[in-house]
Amino acid sequence: MERKFLTMVVFSLIISLFLAACSKDGSMDHGNMDQNSNKKQTDPNHDGMNHGDMTPSSQKDNTNVEFSFKENPESGKQIPLDIKVNNKDGKPIKDFEVEHEKLMHLIVVSKDLSYFDHIHPEYKGNGLFTVTPNFPSGGEYKIYADFTPKEGSKTVKSNVVTVAGNKAKTTPLTEDKELTKVVDGKEVTLKFDHLMTGMDLTMTFTINDAKTKQPIKNLQPYLGAVGHVVAISGDTETYLHVHPMDEKATGPNAKFMTSFPKSGLYKIWGQFQQNGKVFTVPFTINVPK
Structure with a gap:
């Protein structure tokens, strides 16, 4: 019985040392695959x-x-x-x-x-x-x-x-309290499934006709996709160029996945095309920690 107990103790020590070594030298650093490092x-x-x-x-x-x-x-x-x-x-x-x-x-x-x-x-x-x-x-x-x-x-x-040239008046970057904008006759609403730093998130642009409120379902490909999104931090140090999850979508929803590496204000521009005309919709968000 004593020999069996000692064998079990030695075996446990060997397994513990092996696992520790693997954790130190062979573990996958998922941060290396972070799209927003x-x-x-x-x-x-x-x-x-x-x-x-x-x-x-x-x-x-x-x-x-x-x-x-x-x-x-x-x-x-x-x-x-x-x-x-x-x-x-x-x-x-x-x-x-x-x-x-x-x-x-x-x-x-x-x-x-x-x-x-x-x-x-x-x-x-x-x-x-x-x-x-x-x-x-x-x-x-x-x-x-x-x-x-x-x-x-x-x-x-x-x-x-x-x-060089006459400077325009500086516009302070401030958070949009309402994430709905009307641009070129389109009413565009931006929503997030959740909004925080360091986590993958989905942002959805929903595009309706501004007058009729009917969903727009005939978006055309812009540069080969339903839309493109660029986001830049207020200090211009962080740049994100995000492509849609479903490039062949035609509206009214266009979904994009990304993550924000740090908190603070970001300006977001969504770009879409309808009837041969590209329209750009800007939003300013505040990403919490």
Whole structure:
């Protein structure tokens, strides 16, 4: 009986040591698959921006992006912007994946997030993209280049631009108390299944006709999907580009899944298309801890 008891004790100790070793060295860090990891990158062109897709945050970023205007940008003037994508050795990255019908998505926002534009640079080859942004007034803007090199991970690079010209009045970012807006004859309501940091959540845009209140069921694909959502934090340090859960939906509901890596104010822009016209609906939310 005593020998049997000692055998059981030794066996238990061996199992405990084995489990401890596995926990230390072989456990899966689910944070590495968090689509919204906000870790800073060593590349000075990269702010640790979050793109809203399931890309392991531990995957090494091997890109360096140069943003250069043909001349100093000024409001009201058409000044081309070159975006050059190289690897860390300074050699051009030549091949890119098509993401929602485009090789690169460029998001332009004013510092106070009152201005938003979603445009698509033209690829000239050899790692060079070019586009002419519209800056409606002078002041500070932030641009986000969103792209995926072939055999690489989805990447977002950002750059702050100071634009000459008369500055617009700054609009403080404040939380929307009602998440229903009327834009281009559409009444759009935004709802969350729950709203907190660090958790996957579903946000649903419900789109009705503003006059008749009837549900709109004939949304058309915009860049290959029922809609697109961009969310940027009030300090512009966190960027989310979120695609719909059901890309082939036609309304009235469009559902998106994401998570917010930190609390605070976020500006959200939902973009949809009906009858050949794209409409953009902005909301400002306060994400609690």
